[in-house]
């Protein structure tokens with residue numbers, strides 16, 4: 001209680017985002033194979049603990065602002081989507097490189113503009129969703145489509161820089177649109193004072209963010225700990241709306 005998450009709305013969003021895989025009854029999430037997970041352990045967590053060891057319910061702690069809300073500078077520690085319960089994602093996509101790898105597909109990214117091959121998972125049709133983003137981006141004027149010309153890639157089994165937590169790239173559910181227009185908080189942080197305010201930077205147009213959101217992806221440019229070339233498949237955060 002008291003963490004601001006609208007519990008029924010959050011549960012409904014998670015069930016709708018990943019249909020048929022689990023049920024949630026009270027505080028227990030039960031997968032179809034019988035595995036159970038705790039929905040909400042009610043532990044108080046500060047911003048660091050939310051990143052390190054969130055329960056499933058904590059993933060809804062910050063409400064993701066869509067591209068339609070315009071250009072925003074995220075408040076300190078506001079990281080909607082960066083809070084991820086790792087066991088939950090391992091259950092969705094696989095718990096090892098080999099397991100995730102069984103579901104990886106090649107996507108032809110911007111075939112009319114030079115075509116790069118990007119690898120993402122087939123699970124939830126993420127490969128087709130990325131294909132739709134590609135088709136829509138390719139149809140945009142060159143001053144927008146050029147943002148897709150140097151993609152940084154999809155599936156890579158790796159931890160997040162400086163942590164032992166898995167990146168969503170490990171699950172084949174994330175895509176970096178352009179290494180040439182990337183702004184990353186880690187490179188812009190104050191290296192001698194980790195508590196100093198991190199200045200926000202972004203060069204990715206919101207028209208592009210909107211294309212990804214239409215296909216179920218959220219954008220790392222909405223985070224205080226921003227990663228502006230990064231998109232990841234998180235339909236639950238697009239479906240969740242805080243009530244009241």
Ligand SMILES: [Zn+2]
Pocket residue numbers: 169174175176227229230231
């Ligand atoms: Zn990324």
